[in-house]
Amino acid sequence: MANQILKKLNEKKMNLDNYKVIKSMSSQDIKPDELRMLLLYVRMLVEVWALFLDVGLNTMDSEEFDVCVSKLHCWGIVIRFENRKKLFKLIDRDNSKQLNFLEFSDFVVKMLFSTLNEQ
Numbered sequence: 001m002a003n004q005i006l007k008k009l010n011e012k013k014m015n016l017d018n019y020k021v022i023k024s025m026s027s028q029d030i031k032p033d034e035l036r037m038l039l040l041y042v043r044m045l046v047e048v049w050a051l052f053l054d055v056g057l058n059t060m061d062s063e064e065f066d067v068c069v070s071k072l073h074c075w076g077i078v079i080r081f082e083n084r085k086k087l088f089k090l091i092d093r094d095n096s097k098q099l100n101f102l103e104f105s106d107f108v109v110k111m112l113f114s115t116l117n118e119q
Contacts, residue, residue, distance in 0.1 A: 003094045044112055048105045059098035062088045068104075 051071060055064040065088050069079050079087060080114075091107045092099055 003077060041109070044109050045105060048108045049110075052101050052104055059096075059100050060104065061098055065104075066092075069114065072108065072111070075112060077108070 036061065051068055052060065054071075055067050062085065066084055067076055068094075069077075069084055072079070086100070091103050
């Protein structure tokens with residue numbers, strides 16, 4: 001059930017319909033492991049948001065991305081310096097030469113989950 005919530009929240013921005021779906025669920029619908037993963041995901045997003053705000057308000061350029069990459073090392077995400085420019089271009093889906101929060105958070109959360117799965 002938690003996976004369904006995450007999927008629904010990823011598909012759309014949070015709106016009243018999403019809230020009604022979450023509110024209508026009983027505690028029996030969510031297994032402890034699913035709740036733990038959901039809370040982990042929320043915590044990751046909050047920490048990623050804080051990191052994003054450290055370097056810029058709305059977007060980040062490649063130099064600001066380099067600063068974030070060095071901070072991601074503390075989270076177990078290691079990116080070699082020579083791969084940063086190429087990676088920035090891959091993450092920048094709209095080719096704006098700026099990363100918005102959605103682009104950046106998608107990348108970081110995927111990297112964090114892959115790091116957790118390796119352990």
